Amino acid sequence: MSVILIHLSDIHFGQEKGTLFYVHEDVRERLLDDVAVFSAAIAPKRISGVMVTGDIAYSGTEEEYRQAGKWLDRLTIAIGCERSDVQVVPGNHDIDRGQISSAGAYLLKEVEEAGETKLNVFLRDENDRELLYKRFHAYSEFSEAYNCPLDKNGGGAGDRLIELAPGRHIRIVGLNTALACSKNDVEGKLLLGERQRVLPRTSGEELVVLAHHPLKWMADAAEAAQYVRSRARVLVTGHEHNPSARVEKVFEGADLLTIEAGATVPPWSDEDYTYTFNFIEFGWNEAEDALAVTIHPRCWSNERMEFEEDATRLDPDATSVVLASPRFREAPKPVAGEGFALAEADEAPVILQEASDGTIGMGDIPAEYSDIILRFFRDLTAAERLRLLVEVGAIPDNWDKPLSHGNERILFDRAIRDGKAHMMRNRLDELNKKDEDGGANG
The missing domain is CATH 3.60.21.10 (Metallo-dependent phosphatases)
Structure with a gap:
């Protein structure tokens, strides 16, 4: 091979x-x-x-x-x-x-x-x-x-x-x-x-x-x-x-x-x-x-x-x-x-x-993880990333840390581990369709 x-x-x-x-x-x-x-x-x-x-x-x-x-x-x-x-x-x-x-x-x-x-x-x-x-x-x-x-x-x-x-x-x-x-x-x-x-x-x-x-x-x-x-x-x-x-x-x-x-x-x-x-x-x-x-x-x-x-x-x-x-x-x-x-x-x-902190192994994540992380960090603005994390319930009620880039990754990984990959992918698809429709209408 x-x-x-x-x-x-x-x-x-x-x-x-x-x-x-x-x-x-x-x-x-x-x-x-x-x-x-x-x-x-x-x-x-x-x-x-x-x-x-x-x-x-x-x-x-x-x-x-x-x-x-x-x-x-x-x-x-x-x-x-x-x-x-x-x-x-x-x-x-x-x-x-x-x-x-x-x-x-x-x-x-x-x-x-x-x-x-x-x-x-x-x-x-x-x-x-x-x-x-x-x-x-x-x-x-x-x-x-x-x-x-x-x-x-x-x-x-x-x-x-x-x-x-x-x-x-x-x-x-x-x-x-x-x-x-x-x-x-x-x-x-x-x-x-x-x-x-x-x-x-x-x-x-x-x-x-x-x-x-x-x-x-x-x-x-x-x-x-x-x-x-x-x-x-x-x-x-x-x-x-x-x-x-x-x-x-x-x-x-x-x-x-x-x-x-x-x-x-x-x-x-x-x-x-x-x-x-x-x-x-x-x-x-x-x-x-x-x-x-x-x-x-x-x-x-x-x-x-x-x-x-x-x-x-x-x-x-x-x-x-x-x-x-x-x-x-x-x-x-x-x-x-x-x-x-x-x-x-x-x-x-x-x-x-492998994730940045080594906490997610290939056996723990869905197959679409790589595409989701690409779309989340590259294709969304900071405001859109925050909104998505809130919508999927990735930010705990007692969260008191600044939403730095590193903390975004921690919250993202937590959402994946909690089985929310499908929810995140669907929301990303909705945002992508909205952008395409906006471009067509413009």
């Missing part, structure tokens, strides 16, 4: 000035065409979702994410997967610099100069923590819709678990490398912090780490690299708009594949930088009990004015690899049984999604 995901990075919705709007719109349309052609060519396999390694927006505004959401909807339709099968992490352009107050700028400067010690001080104070994360307000709502919540205690950007075989999973872990981004970022001065650096280690799970910035941009790069090299099999980054792939042996029996993305939509296109993206296939190699990865890189053709195979930018020795995988080998080996044939690789895997 294998899973194919589309990998995008640096889409930069909202960067267009003048006639570039028409150029970039055309590039995004042609990407949809290319995806449809590729999907047909790989039948009976199926593309199961999308990964975006940051810089979805250009200025981190709500309007830019509205545009991104509409386009991602069209992309997932072209793929044939659910609209919610998208995983995102933030980049430096996903912060709204207009939300950096004088006090916020002071906090970020202190973090840059004093490092993790000062970051931990600010994270322990509720007001300071709110100032640090205010820059991510629009991104937070957008990412929550895709069940990729930012951990606002200095943690990561969500994770997903994908089964490749019984007892063999990849966990795709998102990092927030933009945590310490300000108005002028310097390589080597950003910070992950220990809450993100300490990657999980679970028998039978190999990690795929998504990050916008390459680790060299982090002040704690050395410490972060130790965890990534020892616990991850794949590191996928963006930011530098220069696609590459390389494999290194970390130690005997453990490999790391690093994929550095080009920009899906860079600010401009020339001989050095052009429009690029990847199809990445993950599978279980039974013979070696290892993670197999194949990259299908795509790039823009100035001659044909459409996407084509990128035959020059990536090292061919790193585009189809079997990675020595210690977490697989230490777990009991899968045995073919009812419902799973080791020889079959054409069935789409189930993508397991």
Whole structure:
């Protein structure tokens, strides 16, 4: 069994000035065409979702994410997967610099100069923590819709678990490398912090780490690299708009594949930088009990004015690899049984999604949960979300907390656990029909 995901990075919705709007719109349309052609060519396999390694927006505004959401909807339709099968992490352009107050700028400067010690001080104070994360307000709502919540205690950007075989999973872990981004970022001065650096280690799970910035941009790069090299099999980054792939042996029996993305939509296109993206296939190699990865890189053709195979930018020795995988080998080996044939690789895997606090497992939620959370957090205004929570009885009579974004998620999860998913879906359908009727009448 294998899973194919589309990998995008640096889409930069909202960067267009003048006639570039028409150029970039055309590039995004042609990407949809290319995806449809590729999907047909790989039948009976199926593309199961999308990964975006940051810089979805250009200025981190709500309007830019509205545009991104509409386009991602069209992309997932072209793929044939659910609209919610998208995983995102933030980049430096996903912060709204207009939300950096004088006090916020002071906090970020202190973090840059004093490092993790000062970051931990600010994270322990509720007001300071709110100032640090205010820059991510629009991104937070957008990412929550895709069940990729930012951990606002200095943690990561969500994770997903994908089964490749019984007892063999990849966990795709998102990092927030933009945590310490300000108005002028310097390589080597950003910070992950220990809450993100300490990657999980679970028998039978190999990690795929998504990050916008390459680790060299982090002040704690050395410490972060130790965890990534020892616990991850794949590191996928963006930011530098220069696609590459390389494999290194970390130690005997453990490999790391690093994929550095080009920009899906860079600010401009020339001989050095052009429009690029990847199809990445993950599978279980039974013979070696290892993670197999194949990259299908795509790039823009100035001659044909459409996407084509990128035959020059990536090292061919790193585009189809079997990675020595210690977490697989230490777990009991899968045995073919009812419902799973080791020889079959054409069935789409189930993508397991976890709530931000880990309280909702796949066995506890209805199948439509992912679509409901997408529509609730992305398609409704704050006032509409509040009204819906009240209407379904999700807010207790004794509730005395502010209705912050985090508390909205707690109340939403509680409503799902209490069996109100059907009620929420019906109300969302009513609101959607009302919007459609209003648009038609207008």
